[in-house]
Each structure stands twice: as structure tokens, then as C-alpha cells.
Amino acid sequence: MRKMIALVTILGFVATASLGLPATKMGSHEGAMVSGKVVAIERGHKNSLLSLREPNGQLFRVSSTNDKLKGIHIGDRVVVKDAKGWAVSIKEIGKGTAKSPTSLTHKHG
Numbered sequence: 128m129r130k131m132i133a134l135v136t137i138l139g140f141v142a143t144a145s146l147g148l149p150a151t152k153m154g155s156h157e158g159a160m161v162s163g164k165v166v167a168i169e170r171g172h173k174n175s176l177l178s179l180r181e182p183n184g185q186l187f188r189v190s191s192t193n194d195k196l197k198g199i200h201i202g203d204r205v206v207v208k209d210a211k212g213w214a215v216s217i218k219e220i221g222k223g224t225a226k227s228p229t230s231l232t233h234k235h236g
Contacts, residue, residue, distance in 0.1 A: 158209065158210055159208075159209055160206055160207070160208050160209075161179065161181065161187050161189075161206070161207050161209060162179075162181070162182070162204070162205065162206045162207075162220065163179030163180050163181040163182065163187060163204070163205070163207075164179060164180045164202065164203070164204050164223070165177065165178070165179060165199060165200065165201050165202060165203045165204075165205060165223070166178050166179065166180045166186070166201065167201065168196060168199070168200075168201065170193065170196075171193075173192065173193060174190055174191065174192055174193065175190070175191055175192075175193055175196055176188055176189070176190055176191075177189055177190075177191050177196065177199075177207070177214065177217070179205065179207065187207075189207055189209050189212060189213065189214050190212055190213050190214065191207075191213065191214035191217060192214075195214055195216070195217045196217065198219065199217060199219060200222075200223060201223065202222075202223020203219055203221065203222055203223045204219070204220045204221035204222075204223075205217050205218060205219050205220060206218045206220055
């Protein structure tokens with residue numbers, strides 16, 4: 128009986144995963160505004176997966192169309208409005224600080 132329950136549970140997880148749900152979210156932010164620092168953008172042909180680190184340290188992942196991610200880079204601070212695992216809107220609230228290459232000054236003479 129235990130083996131049957133375990134098998135049914137595993138099949139349930141596999142069936143759910145194979146539905147191709149749009150987002151891999153950690154936390155329950157359905158229909159909420161979530162702010163955080165962009166830690167990863169996994170770009171696809173038409174859609175991408177955006178990963179944010181929230182101020183409390185939690186990771187939040189949401190799917191987005193590529194057009195909503197124009198101008199968004201790793202390190203930027205954003206606010207995302209989430210609906211069923213998809214970003215309805217993404218608003219940049221702060222630019223990340225990209226490290227610029229070190230410049231050397233040479234004195235002649």
C-alpha cells in the first residue's frame with residue numbers, strides 16, 4: 128500500500144511538471160508586487176525567466192516576455208507585478224553598479 132501511495136505521489140509531481148507551467152516560483156506571491164535585485168535572466172527565444180533576490184533573502188522567479196525585460200540587467204533593482212507566474216509589469220527602481228575596467232594613467236616625461 129505504501130509503495131502505491133508513493134508511486135501515485137511521484138506520478139502526480141511528474142504530471143504537474145509536464146504541464147509546462149510558466150514559472151518556477153519560490154514563495155507565494157500570486158497577484159502581488161515583488162521587489163528585489165535581479166540575480167539572473169534566463170533568456171529564451173520569446174520568453175525569459177527572471178530571478179530576483181528579495182530583501183528578505185528569498186529567491187523569486189517569474190516568467191516574462193522578452194519585451195518587458197528590455198533595459199533590465201543583472202544587478203538592477205526592480206518591482207514585478209505577478210499574475211499566475213507571469214510578469215504583468217516590470218519597473219526598474221535602481222540601476223545595478225557595473226564594475227568598469229580599471230583605467231591606468233601613464234605619465235610621460
